[in-house]
Amino acid sequence: MISLLTRALMMSTPLLFGSVAEVLAERSGMMVTAIEGIFLLGAWGGFVGAYLSHSLFIGIIAAMLAGVATAALYGWICVYLKQHQVVTGTAINILALGVCSFFHRVIFGVPITPLTVEPMQRLPIPLLSKIPVIGPILFHQNILTYIVYFVVPVAFYVLYKTSIGLTIRSAGENPEAVDVAGINVNRVRFSMVLIAGVMGGIAGAFYSIGYLGMFTTNIIGGRGWIAFAICFLGNWNPKGALIGTMAFGFAEAIAIYMQSSGGGLFPNELFIALPYILTIVLTVTRKSFNVPAKLGVPYSKEN
Amino acid sequence: MNAKFRDLLITSFLAILMGLIASALMLLFLGKNPIEAYGILFTSVIRDKYTFADIFVKATPLIFTGLAFAFTFKANLFNIGAQGQFYIGAVIAVAGSLLLQGRVPGGLALIIVFILTVIGGGIWGAFIGVVKARYKANEFLVSMMSTYVALAIMNYLLRTLLMETKGEYPQTNPLDTSLWLPTFIPGTRLHIGFIIAVVVAILVWILLYKTSLGYRIRVVGNNADAARMSGIDAKKLYVVAFFISGALAAMAGITEVNGVQHMLLQGFNTDIGSAGIGIAILANANPIGIIFASILFGALKVGGTIMGQMSGIPSSIIELMQGFVMVFVILSYFVRSKLEITREKRKLQREVQE
Numbered sequence: 088m089i090s091l092l093t094r095a096l097m098m099s100t101p102l103l104f105g106s107v108a109e110v111l112a113e114r115s116g117m118m119v120t121a122i123e124g125i126f127l128l129g130a131w132g133g134f135v136g137a138y139l140s141h142s143l144f145i146g147i148i149a150a151m152l153a154g155v156a157t158a159a160l161y162g163w164i165c166v167y168l169k170q171h172q173v174v175t176g177t178a179i180n181i182l183a184l185g186v187c188s189f190f191h192r193v194i195f196g197v198p199i200t201p202l203t204v205e206p207m208q209r210l211p212i213p214l215l216s217k218i219p220v221i222g223p224i225l226f227h228q229n230i231l232t233y234i235v236y237f238v239v240p241v242a243f244y245v246l247y248k249t250s251i252g253l254t255i256r257s258a259g260e261n262p263e264a265v266d267v268a269g270i271n272v273n274r275v276r277f278s279m280v281l282i283a284g285v286m287g288g289i290a291g292a293f294y295s296i297g298y299l300g301m302f303t304t305n306i307i308g309g310r311g312w313i314a315f316a317i318c319f320l321g322n323w324n325p326k327g328a329l330i331g332t333m334a335f336g337f338a339e340a341i342a343i344y345m346q347s348s349g350g351g352l353f354p355n356e357l358f359i360a361l362p363y364i365l366t367i368v369l370t371v372t373r374k375s376f377n378v379p380a381k382l383g384v385p386y387s388k389e390n
Numbered sequence: 391m392n393a394k395f396r397d398l399l400i401t402s403f404l405a406i407l408m409g410l411i412a413s414a415l416m417l418l419f420l421g422k423n424p425i426e427a428y429g430i431l432f433t434s435v436i437r438d439k440y441t442f443a444d445i446f447v448k449a450t451p452l453i454f455t456g457l458a459f460a461f462t463f464k465a466n467l468f469n470i471g472a473q474g475q476f477y478i479g480a481v482i483a484v485a486g487s488l489l490l491q492g493r494v495p496g497g498l499a500l501i502i503v504f505i506l507t508v509i510g511g512g513i514w515g516a517f518i519g520v521v522k523a524r525y526k527a528n529e530f531l532v533s534m535m536s537t538y539v540a541l542a543i544m545n546y547l548l549r550t551l552l553m554e555t556k557g558e559y560p561q562t563n564p565l566d567t568s569l570w571l572p573t574f575i576p577g578t579r580l581h582i583g584f585i586i587a588v589v590v591a592i593l594v595w596i597l598l599y600k601t602s603l604g605y606r607i608r609v610v611g612n613n614a615d616a617a618r619m620s621g622i623d624a625k626k627l628y629v630v631a632f633f634i635s636g637a638l639a640a641m642a643g644i645t646e647v648n649g650v651q652h653m654l655l656q657g658f659n660t661d662i663g664s665a666g667i668g669i670a671i672l673a674n675a676n677p678i679g680i681i682f683a684s685i686l687f688g689a690l691k692v693g694g695t696i697m698g699q700m701s702g703i704p705s706s707i708i709e710l711m712q713g714f715v716m717v718f719v720i721l722s723y724f725v726r727s728k729l730e731i732t733r734e735k736r737k738l739q740r741e742v743q744e
Contacts, residue, residue: 173530181664182710185712185714187542187708192420192704319528357542363539372525
C-alpha cells in the first residue's frame with residue numbers, strides 16, 4: 088500500500104506541473120492546447136540534453152527551453168496573431184511530433200539498442216523519510232517531486248494574494264479593465280503562456296529522464312491532455328488541480344500495479360483506460376464551473 | 391472570381407509551398423540535398439499506376455476524419471475524438487464482416503456492415519453530444535478522452551473475442567474476399583471507398599449549405615444567442631451534429647478494414663484523427679476543399695514513405711511536412727484577415743470620396 092501511494096505521488100508529479108501551468112495560463116484567458124506538444128518536446132529535449140551532456144540538470148534546462156520555445160510559437164500565433172486556440176494547438180502538437188521524431192533521427196541515427204540515460208534517483212530526505220508511513224511516501228521521491236510540493240502553494244499565493252495575480256486573473260475575466268489600468272493584456276497573456284511552457288517542459292522531462300530513462304515518440308500518450316482536463320476539473324484553481332492530480336496519479340499507479348501483477352479479474356485495458364474514463368465521468372458530473380469569462384477569446388483594443 | 395476566394399486560393403497555395411520549403415530546409419540537417427529529395431518525392435508518386443492510385447487510397451480515411459471535424463466545427467463544436475470513432479467503426483466493421491461472411495452474400499453483407507458501422511460510430515459520437523446537451527460537459531475534453539477509451543476497447547477485443555484463431559498476434563482473422571470493398575482500377579489497391587468518400591463529402595456539403603438542418607447548424611455555430619432567440623433547439627442539434635460527425639469518422643473504419651487491411655490489427659492508422667483536423671483547417675472546413683486537402687496529405691504520405699525507402703530519409707519527415715503546412719496555413723488565416731480589412735478600408739475610402 089505504501090509503495091502504491093509512493094508511486095501514485097510520483098506519477099502525479101508531472102500532471103501537477105502541467106495542470107498548474109494550465110491553470111496559470113487559462114486564468115489569463117489562454118487555453119494552452121499545445122500542452123501535449125509542449126510535454127512531448129520537453130520529454131525529448133530533456134532526454135537529448137541529458138544523454139549528450141551526461142547531466143540530468145542540463146537535461147532539465149534543455150526541457151525547459153524546448154517547452155518555452157513551443158509555447159512561444161503557440162503564444163505568438165494565438166495572442167498576437169489572434170488565431171483560434173484549439174486549431175493552433177492541434178497544428179503545433181502535430182509539428183512537435185514531427186520535430187522530435189525527425190531530429191531524434193538526425194541526432195542519433197538508427198541505434199541498434201535503445202538509448203537510455205540513468206533516470207533520476209530518489210533522494211530520501213534525512214530524518215523526514217524515516218517517519219512511519221508518510222515518510223516513505225512524501226520524502227522518498229526524486230527532486231522534481233520535491234519541487235512540485237512548492238508549486239501549488241506558490242501558484243496559489245501568486246494568483247490570489249498578489250497584485251500580479253489579480254492582473255493575471257483580470258486578463259482572463261475582464262481584459263478591458265486591465266487595459267484601462269495601463270497594463271498590456273497581450274503581454275500578460277503571452278508571459279503566462281511562456282511560464283506554462285517552462286513548467287510543461289519540466290513535466291515532459293519527468294517522463295523521459297525522471298522516470299523511464301529513455302525516449303519514445305509515444306511517451307506522453309495523451310498525458311498533456313489529462314493535465315489540460317485536470318485544470319478544468321480543478322475549477323481553474325491550483326488547489327483543485329492538486330486534488331484532481333492526486334486522483335489521476337492514484338489511478339495511474341493502480342494501472343501500473345495491476346498490469347505488473349497480472350490484473351486479476353479485470354482486463355489490463357480497463358486500468359489503462361481508467362484515467363480517461365475518470366475524466367469523462369468527472370466532466371459530466373461536475374455541476375458548477377468557474378470558467379474564466381474570456382477564456383479562449385483573443386483580445387484586441389478595437390473591440 | 392471574387393476577391394475573397396482569390397485570396398483563399400493564393401494564400402493557401404503559398405502556405406502549403408512554404409510548409410514544404412521549411413521541411414525541405416530541415417533535410418539539410420541530415421546532410422541530404424533537399425532538391426534531390428523533393429525530386430524523388432514528386433517523381434516517385436507518379437512513377438507507376440499502383441503508387442499513384444495509392445495517394446487516393448491514403449486520402450480516403452482522411453476525407454472522412456476531416457469531414458468529421460469540419461461538421462461539428464460548423465456548429466462551433468469540437469470533435470477531437472475522430473480517431474476513437476474511427477476505431478469503433480473499424481471494430482464494428484471487422485466484427486460484422488467476420489460474423490456475416492459465408493452466411494450472407496457479399497454485397498448484401500457489405501451494405502449491412504456499412505449501416506451497422508455508421509450507426510455504431512454515430513452512437514459513440516452522439517454520446518458526446520448528449521452529455522454536452524444534458525450536463526453541459528465540455529465536448530472538447532469528452533471527445534478527446536473517448537479516443538483513449540475506444541483504443542482500450544479495441545485492444546481488449548483484439549486479444550480476446552476478435553483474436554485470430556492461430557492466437558499468436560493481437561489481430562483478427564483475414565476477411566473473406568467476398569467482403570473486400572472492390573477495387574475499380576485493375577492493378578492498384580484503389581477501392582470504391584474513395585468514391586464513397588467523395589460522394590459523402592458532396593452530401594455533407596449539400597446537408598450543410600442546402601438543407602434547413604445544415605442552416606440551423608451553421609446558425610448555432612455563428613451566433614448561439616441569435617439561434618436561441620430564433621427558436622432553434624441547440625441541444626438537439628448538439629446530439630445530431632455529433633451523431634453525424636461520429637458516423638463520418640466511423641466510415642473510415644470500414645474503408646480501411648474492408649478496403650485496405652482486410653483485417654483489423656493493432657496500431658494501424660494511429661494519426662488519421664489529428665491529420666483530419668489538419669485537413670479540415672487546411673480546407674477552411676469546406677467539405678469539397680477537404681477532398682483536395684486529403685489528396686495532398688495522401689500524396690505526402692505516399693511520397694514521404696518512398697522517399698524514406700529510396701534515400702534514407704526517415705518517414706517522420708511526413709509529420710514534419712504536415713505540421714509545417716498546418717502552421718503556415720494558420721498564418722495564412724491571419725494574412726487573409728489582414729487583406730480583407732485592407733480591402734474593406736479601401737472600399738470605404740472610395741465610397742467616402744465618391
